[in-house]
Amino acid sequence: MNEPIMTDMRSEYSKTLIQIGKENPNVVVLGADTTDSLKTSGFGKEFPDRFFNVGIAEANLVTTSAGLAVSGKISFASTYAIFLPGRAVDQIRNNIAYPSPPGKQGLNVKLVVSHGGLTVGPDGGSHQQIEDIAIMRVIPNFRVFIPADTISVSKLTKLMTNEYGPFYMRMARSKTPLVHSESQKFQIGKGITIRDGSDCTIAACGITVRMALEAAETLQQEGISCRVLDMFSIKPIDNEILEKAARETGYIVTTEEHNIFGGMGSAVAESISESYPVPIKRIGAQDMFGESARDNEIPLLLEKHGITSFNMAKQVKKIRSKKL
Amino acid sequence: MGSNYYQIKKNILKARRLVIKATNIAGSGHPGGSFSMAEILGCLFNRYLKFDPTNPQWEDRDRLVLSKGHAAPGLFSNMAVAGYFPESELDTLRKFGSKLQGHPDLKCPGVEFCGGSLGTGLSYSVGIALTAKLDSKDYHVYTIIGDGESDEGQVWEAAMTAAKYKVDNLTAFLDRNFIQQDSYTEKIMPLDEKLEGDDITEMWKDASRWKTGDKWRSFGWNVIEIAGHRVEQIDAAIAKANATKGVPTMIICRTVKGKSIEHMEDNPLWHGRAPDSDVIPIINLELDSQFMIAPSIIAGDMTNLENEIKRCISGRAHYIHLDVMDGQFVPNKTFDHTKIKELRPLTVIPFDSHLMINKPVKHVRDYIDSGSDIITVHAEVTDESSFGEIHDILKQNQVGVGFAINPDTELPEWSYKFLPSLDQLIVMSVVPGKSGQKYIEETHAKMARLNSVLKEHNFSGYIEADGGVNLENIGSIFADGARVFVGGGALIGQQDMPVAIKDFRSEVLKSRRRLLLDKAQELGGTELVNKWIGLHIVGKKQEQIKKIAQEAGYI
Incomplete structure (x- = not known):
C-alpha cells in the first residue's frame, strides 16, 4: 500500500464547525477548557457570541448544552473522550438523551470528543478512554460514530448538524491516515465496504480501518480475499452489511x-448472532487499561493489545478453520 | 397582569389540596418539598410566568425549570390549576401510561425540564437563558433549586457560568427548607453551619447564622433573602430580580418542608411519603384552616404610624389593617388614602384597607392608587349597584374585594351574588368607630347563621373578625369560622408586638388542633384520633395535641 496521507481530525472538525456556523446561525459550540486543544476556539474567534467556554466543568458543559438545545440551538459540546462519557454520564443520559420534546427523541446536542482510545499516548491510562462506546451505545436515543479519517469527520459533522437528535462522535488525538475519498457518501446506520473480498471480513472503525486495509493487502498476497468494512456508525449499526458479510465470507x-467488551465488536456480534451467526473474533483492548507511550511508542502500546494489522491477518487465518 | 393576593393564595391552597390527593392516590411521592415551594410556584404561576396552557410550546413563554424534580406533584398541581390539563389527571400521577411521571418530564406539555437527577437544573437554565440572549428574546427563566441538591458540585459550576455570562434573564430560587432525604441539611452537609442538636427551628430563626446567601453573593449573584411562604415577599423579590440587570438573581427563600400541615412541617419523614387515605379529610380541613393575624395600627400611636408599621414588620404580621374613618359614617376620623400612600413604601406586608366611610364608590380609586392590597367597604353604605361597581374596579386592578357588616347588620340578600368572588368578609364584632371596645358576644351566634349562608353561596374568601379580639376569645372566634384576626389593643397596644402576635398565633393553633381532633373523632373515633396524634413527631407538638385530645375526652 502507498504511504498514507496523515491529517488532523481536530483541525478538520474546527474547519467544518466554522463552515456550518456560517450556514446555520443556530449552531453553538461549547467547550471545557480544552478548546485550543480541540481547536473549537477557532469557532469562538469567528462567532464569539455563539461560543461558550464553561471551564473545567464537564457536567455543566453537558447540561448547559442541553439547555441551549431545548430552546432551539444545535449544540456542539467538545472535550476529551475521557471527560465526557467517562465523567458526565448522568448528565448525558438525563439531560440530553432522556428529555424528549413532543415528537422528538432526546435533545439536539452533539458530543464530539477527541482523544478516544489508546492512541492518546503519553498522557497514560488515566486519559485513554476505552469504555466510551460501551457507555454511549447503551443510552437510548444516542447515535454513535467513530470516524476513520478527516473526510469522515467533516462529512459526519455536517450530517449531525442536519439530523435532529443526540450524537456522540469520537475522534483520535493523533493524525490519522486518509482512507476515504472526497466522494464517499456517509449515511447514518450504513457501514462502508471499503474493500471487497469473499473469504473473510474485517469490521473496523476509527484508526483501525487503515490497519484492516493493510491486513487485507497482506492476506491478498497469501491468496485470501478479505473484505474490509468501515463500521463508523456503531449505533445504529448496519445489520444488513454485516449479515451479508457473514453469509458471503463466513x-x-x-x-x-x-475494550472488547461493549464496543463495536460487541455490537457486531449482537447483530449477526440475531441474523446469521458465524464465528467472530474481537480485537481491541483486552479488558486492560492503557498506559503511557510516547508518540513513537504508540505502536508498541497497540501491539500489546493486539491492535495491529499483523494480528488482524493472523486472527483471520486462525479462525478460518472454524468458518461455517 | 396576574392575580391579586387572594387569588394567588386560593390557587396555592388548591394546588396543595391536589398534591395531597395525587400523592395519596399514587401511594408515593414528595409532598414535603412540594409544600415548601408552594408559595414560590403560586406567585410564579399566578403573577409572573408568561405562558399559554393551550399552546405550551409558545416560543416566547417564560421557562420554569424545577431542578428539585422530586417536588413534581407541586409543579403538576400548579399546572392543573393553571389549565394545562384537568385536575382529575393528577389521579394518574406516577401511574403506567401517565404523562405525569414520578419526576417532571417533557412528556407532559408545559414541563420544561426532566428533573430527577439533582444538581443539573441550573446549568440547563443557563443554557436556556443564553439562547434567549442569542435570539434577542425577552422571555425569562425561573429555576427552583433545593438546599439538599446544593450539595451537588454542578450547582456551583452553573453558578459561576451564570455570572460569567451575565444571564440577568435568569432568576433562581433556593427552597431553603433545611431538610434533605436523610435528615436536616445542616447535619448531612451544612450550607450555613453545623447544626448542634435537633432544633432546626432555632437554627433558621437566627438569620445571623445564615451563610448561604454569602456563598451566592461571592459567586457574583444578586442575592435576595426572604421568608419563602410570604406571597408578598416573594412577589417583591421577583419584581426586584427582574429589574436587576447584568447579573443573575438568587432568591433565597427560607421555607418549611411540609408547610401548612403541622405533622409534615420540618419533618424529614415527609420528604418522600404519601399520606394515608383515612387522614386526608383531616389534612384538607387543616389546609382550609390557614389563618392570618392583622394588627390594626390605629390602636397604636396615631402620631407615629410609621413606627407602628415597623412594629408590625418586626412581629411578622401577615397583614396590616388600616381603619379609614371619615367622621361621617362613624363619628371618629383617622386618616385617608394620602396617609396610606405615605406608609406604603415602608413594607410589602399587604395593606388591608377597611373603609369606614360614606359613599365608598366615589373614593375607591384613591385607595387603589394608595397601594392597598384589599379594600373593604361596608354593607351599610353600598347597594347592589355601587358595590357591583366597586367589585369590578377592584378586580380589574388586582386588588382584593372586601365587604363588611356591622354588628346589627345582617348580610344583605343583594350581596349573595357577589359571595363567590369575594375575597374577604369582615364581621364587625364591635360598633365601628373607635378602638378599645369589648367583643359583642352575640357575634358567635351571628357567625353560625352566616356560615350556612356563605356555604350555600360558595363563599371562598376569608372571614375577618374585627373588634375586641383578644387572647381569651380568639380561639372561639376561630372555631366560629374566622380566619383573619384584627388585633387592636390586644396586639398593637402591647409593648412587645412579636410576642403578642406569637401568643395570638398559638391560641389559634390550639383551637385549630381541637378542630382537627374533632374531625378525627367524628371520622374514626379514638383510633383515628390516636393515629392523628401519632403523626406529630416533631418537637413538642405530640404532647400538646394529646393534652387537647384528653381535655376533649377523646382519649
Missing part, C-alpha cells in the same frame, strides 16, 4: 481501540 474479525 466469519468476521472486528477491530477497534476500545
Whole structure:
C-alpha cells in the first residue's frame, strides 16, 4: 500500500464547525477548557457570541448544552473522550438523551470528543478512554460514530448538524491516515465496504480501518480475499452489511481501540448472532487499561493489545478453520 | 397582569389540596418539598410566568425549570390549576401510561425540564437563558433549586457560568427548607453551619447564622433573602430580580418542608411519603384552616404610624389593617388614602384597607392608587349597584374585594351574588368607630347563621373578625369560622408586638388542633384520633395535641 496521507481530525472538525456556523446561525459550540486543544476556539474567534467556554466543568458543559438545545440551538459540546462519557454520564443520559420534546427523541446536542482510545499516548491510562462506546451505545436515543479519517469527520459533522437528535462522535488525538475519498457518501446506520473480498471480513472503525486495509493487502498476497468494512456508525449499526458479510465470507474479525467488551465488536456480534451467526473474533483492548507511550511508542502500546494489522491477518487465518 | 393576593393564595391552597390527593392516590411521592415551594410556584404561576396552557410550546413563554424534580406533584398541581390539563389527571400521577411521571418530564406539555437527577437544573437554565440572549428574546427563566441538591458540585459550576455570562434573564430560587432525604441539611452537609442538636427551628430563626446567601453573593449573584411562604415577599423579590440587570438573581427563600400541615412541617419523614387515605379529610380541613393575624395600627400611636408599621414588620404580621374613618359614617376620623400612600413604601406586608366611610364608590380609586392590597367597604353604605361597581374596579386592578357588616347588620340578600368572588368578609364584632371596645358576644351566634349562608353561596374568601379580639376569645372566634384576626389593643397596644402576635398565633393553633381532633373523632373515633396524634413527631407538638385530645375526652 502507498504511504498514507496523515491529517488532523481536530483541525478538520474546527474547519467544518466554522463552515456550518456560517450556514446555520443556530449552531453553538461549547467547550471545557480544552478548546485550543480541540481547536473549537477557532469557532469562538469567528462567532464569539455563539461560543461558550464553561471551564473545567464537564457536567455543566453537558447540561448547559442541553439547555441551549431545548430552546432551539444545535449544540456542539467538545472535550476529551475521557471527560465526557467517562465523567458526565448522568448528565448525558438525563439531560440530553432522556428529555424528549413532543415528537422528538432526546435533545439536539452533539458530543464530539477527541482523544478516544489508546492512541492518546503519553498522557497514560488515566486519559485513554476505552469504555466510551460501551457507555454511549447503551443510552437510548444516542447515535454513535467513530470516524476513520478527516473526510469522515467533516462529512459526519455536517450530517449531525442536519439530523435532529443526540450524537456522540469520537475522534483520535493523533493524525490519522486518509482512507476515504472526497466522494464517499456517509449515511447514518450504513457501514462502508471499503474493500471487497469473499473469504473473510474485517469490521473496523476509527484508526483501525487503515490497519484492516493493510491486513487485507497482506492476506491478498497469501491468496485470501478479505473484505474490509468501515463500521463508523456503531449505533445504529448496519445489520444488513454485516449479515451479508457473514453469509458471503463466513466469519468476521472486528477491530477497534476500545475494550472488547461493549464496543463495536460487541455490537457486531449482537447483530449477526440475531441474523446469521458465524464465528467472530474481537480485537481491541483486552479488558486492560492503557498506559503511557510516547508518540513513537504508540505502536508498541497497540501491539500489546493486539491492535495491529499483523494480528488482524493472523486472527483471520486462525479462525478460518472454524468458518461455517 | 396576574392575580391579586387572594387569588394567588386560593390557587396555592388548591394546588396543595391536589398534591395531597395525587400523592395519596399514587401511594408515593414528595409532598414535603412540594409544600415548601408552594408559595414560590403560586406567585410564579399566578403573577409572573408568561405562558399559554393551550399552546405550551409558545416560543416566547417564560421557562420554569424545577431542578428539585422530586417536588413534581407541586409543579403538576400548579399546572392543573393553571389549565394545562384537568385536575382529575393528577389521579394518574406516577401511574403506567401517565404523562405525569414520578419526576417532571417533557412528556407532559408545559414541563420544561426532566428533573430527577439533582444538581443539573441550573446549568440547563443557563443554557436556556443564553439562547434567549442569542435570539434577542425577552422571555425569562425561573429555576427552583433545593438546599439538599446544593450539595451537588454542578450547582456551583452553573453558578459561576451564570455570572460569567451575565444571564440577568435568569432568576433562581433556593427552597431553603433545611431538610434533605436523610435528615436536616445542616447535619448531612451544612450550607450555613453545623447544626448542634435537633432544633432546626432555632437554627433558621437566627438569620445571623445564615451563610448561604454569602456563598451566592461571592459567586457574583444578586442575592435576595426572604421568608419563602410570604406571597408578598416573594412577589417583591421577583419584581426586584427582574429589574436587576447584568447579573443573575438568587432568591433565597427560607421555607418549611411540609408547610401548612403541622405533622409534615420540618419533618424529614415527609420528604418522600404519601399520606394515608383515612387522614386526608383531616389534612384538607387543616389546609382550609390557614389563618392570618392583622394588627390594626390605629390602636397604636396615631402620631407615629410609621413606627407602628415597623412594629408590625418586626412581629411578622401577615397583614396590616388600616381603619379609614371619615367622621361621617362613624363619628371618629383617622386618616385617608394620602396617609396610606405615605406608609406604603415602608413594607410589602399587604395593606388591608377597611373603609369606614360614606359613599365608598366615589373614593375607591384613591385607595387603589394608595397601594392597598384589599379594600373593604361596608354593607351599610353600598347597594347592589355601587358595590357591583366597586367589585369590578377592584378586580380589574388586582386588588382584593372586601365587604363588611356591622354588628346589627345582617348580610344583605343583594350581596349573595357577589359571595363567590369575594375575597374577604369582615364581621364587625364591635360598633365601628373607635378602638378599645369589648367583643359583642352575640357575634358567635351571628357567625353560625352566616356560615350556612356563605356555604350555600360558595363563599371562598376569608372571614375577618374585627373588634375586641383578644387572647381569651380568639380561639372561639376561630372555631366560629374566622380566619383573619384584627388585633387592636390586644396586639398593637402591647409593648412587645412579636410576642403578642406569637401568643395570638398559638391560641389559634390550639383551637385549630381541637378542630382537627374533632374531625378525627367524628371520622374514626379514638383510633383515628390516636393515629392523628401519632403523626406529630416533631418537637413538642405530640404532647400538646394529646393534652387537647384528653381535655376533649377523646382519649
